[in-house]
Amino acid sequence: MSASRSRMLAALLVCLAWGCALERPRPMPFEADAPPFRVHAQDAASAQGVLADAAKALAAARTLPGMRTRESIDVRVTSAQGKAAAGSTRWLGDPRRREGAWIELSLNQDPQEQRFLLGHELAHALFDETWQLLPQIVEEGLADHAGETASPACGAARRLAHAIRLCSWTGPGLELVENGRVVETLRARLEPDSLPEPARMLELDGRSYHDVKPAENRELLYAFGYLIVERIGVVKLRELCVAARAAGRKRLAPKELLEAARLDPSDRRAWIPAIQALVGERELAAYRLRRPAAR
Numbered sequence: 001m002s003a004s005r006s007r008m009l010a011a012l013l014v015c016l017a018w019g020c021a022l023e024r025p026r027p028m029p030f031e032a033d034a035p036p037f038r039v040h041a042q043d044a045a046s047a048q049g050v051l052a053d054a055a056k057a058l059a060a061a062r063t064l065p066g067m068r069t070r071e072s073i074d075v076r077v078t079s080a081q082g083k084a085a086a087g088s089t090r091w092l093g094d095p096r097r098r099e100g101a102w103i104e105l106s107l108n109q110d111p112q113e114q115r116f117l118l119g120h121e122l123a124h125a126l127f128d129e130t131w132q133l134l135p136q137i138v139e140e141g142l143a144d145h146a147g148e149t150a151s152p153a154c155g156a157a158r159r160l161a162h163a164i165r166l167c168s169w170t171g172p173g174l175e176l177v178e179n180g181r182v183v184e185t186l187r188a189r190l191e192p193d194s195l196p197e198p199a200r201m202l203e204l205d206g207r208s209y210h211d212v213k214p215a216e217n218r219e220l221l222y223a224f225g226y227l228i229v230e231r232i233g234v235v236k237l238r239e240l241c242v243a244a245r246a247a248g249r250k251r252l253a254p255k256e257l258l259e260a261a262r263l264d265p266s267d268r269r270a271w272i273p274a275i276q277a278l279v280g281e282r283e284l285a286a287y288r289l290r291r292p293a294a295r
């Protein structure tokens, strides 16, 4: 019988799409700008480094349909100091109207994570009103698509992390198969009993999302949103939003999303092949890069 070992894959990145309407981007000692970007940082090298990647990340975000044009986007950069890199998009004025956006990034030394996070956060900053019919976690999944285009390498690592979490929710974990046998099972440390049902996950907003605990469970929500986007496809997802908006609706319903994604909420085990399909050569290469040397 093949050996099966559990392994934790640490959260690579954390990305949140919500912000307080009363905040404004605070000044920092160094600044670098090239329209539409103004990058603020604690040192000149960080400001320049993020500015250099911002234009490419903007082009990556713009590969998605339904993106606004913004004349100015402020980006504030701080050090993650060894913790997971993180990003968030904040709104000036009423968050529901998304009139003005700025981005907060907390970064480590990994240039791929920097590019991924910029692509992901810029997607949030640019999604138009039609995309706002998506539930929050599906918007997160869509923003990951922009991140992947900005950094395919980091995108593959994140996709693998999504697959591990999803397989730890729907079954024993992600089984890696070599020559027809399972050589390793990768598991995330979820607390499945405290997870909401799939339809409820699709009703969460920027506030109620934080009621899901612990952090690993919240990361699963991102993975689920990502799976839904993968299953439906960006073009079809856009069509659903356009049709719902034309009908005067404010949100896509959980049921229609689950149906369009061909995911039966009463039989999560049946999702496993769809989840395993997220993992290909690029994801396995990302795993080999990050796995500990000892076997």
Ligand SMILES: [Zn+2]
Residues within 6 Å of the ligand: 015, 016, 017, 120, 121, 124, 140, 143
């Ligand atoms: Zn996000």
